Amino acid sequence: MKIKSSTLYVILFFLMFFLHFVIWQILEIGFETTFVKYYLFLTLLFMMVITILSIIKKTFPTYIGFAFMGLVMFKLMIMFLVMKKLNLSEVPNYKIHFIVPYLVSLLLETLYSVKLIQNGEVGVTEKDEKNQ
Template identity: 80%
Template sequence: MKIKSNTLYIVLYFLMFFVHFGIWQWLKIGFEPTFIKYYLFLTLLFVTVVTILSIIKNIFPTYIGFAFMGLVMFKLMIMFLVMNKLHLSEVPNYKVHFIIPYLISLLLETLYAVKMIQNEYANKENLDPNTEDKKGV
């Protein structure tokens, strides 16, 4: 049984959440409502990026990279706007606890986008009728 890449990246994201929450509880930092609100917001952004990339792949498959770059800029802008509303700076060592999950989710989104671009490129190579003629010459 092969796991779809969507499922794999979502499972890895939630595995990151549970590991981070376990470390958070072990260190007895407190501020659990802030932690949960942050992860709800980060999860919403992660799922939005993955969903929009999947839609772009079906509609405009050659523009996946451009869509990804735009979504990353949008996500960064939204994070700066929401950081103050979530009161992240009140948490001790908030930079470590909130930047690392953001970067890991960005890494997962990047790997997902790269995989989609590679699959699109491979599909384009297999469907191009002129590739056989060029290889045979």
């Protein structure tokens, strides 16, 4: 049984969430509602990026890189708005607890988009060879 690459990245994202939640509980930081709200929003953005990249792969496979760059800029802009709205700076060591998960999700999205681009290039090369 082969796992699709998008499923693997989603599993890794949720594994990161559970690991971070366990660390959060061990350290007894508090602010659980802020933590859950942040991760709900981060999960929504992560799933949005993965879904849009998959759609772009099927419709316009040569523009995956541009779509990824645009989605990263959009995600960063939205994250600044949410950070102010949730008052994340009130949480002790908020930079570690909120920026690191954002960067890990960004890394997973980057790896997913690179995989899509690499698979897309193989398909485009085969189509070009058939046309010539």
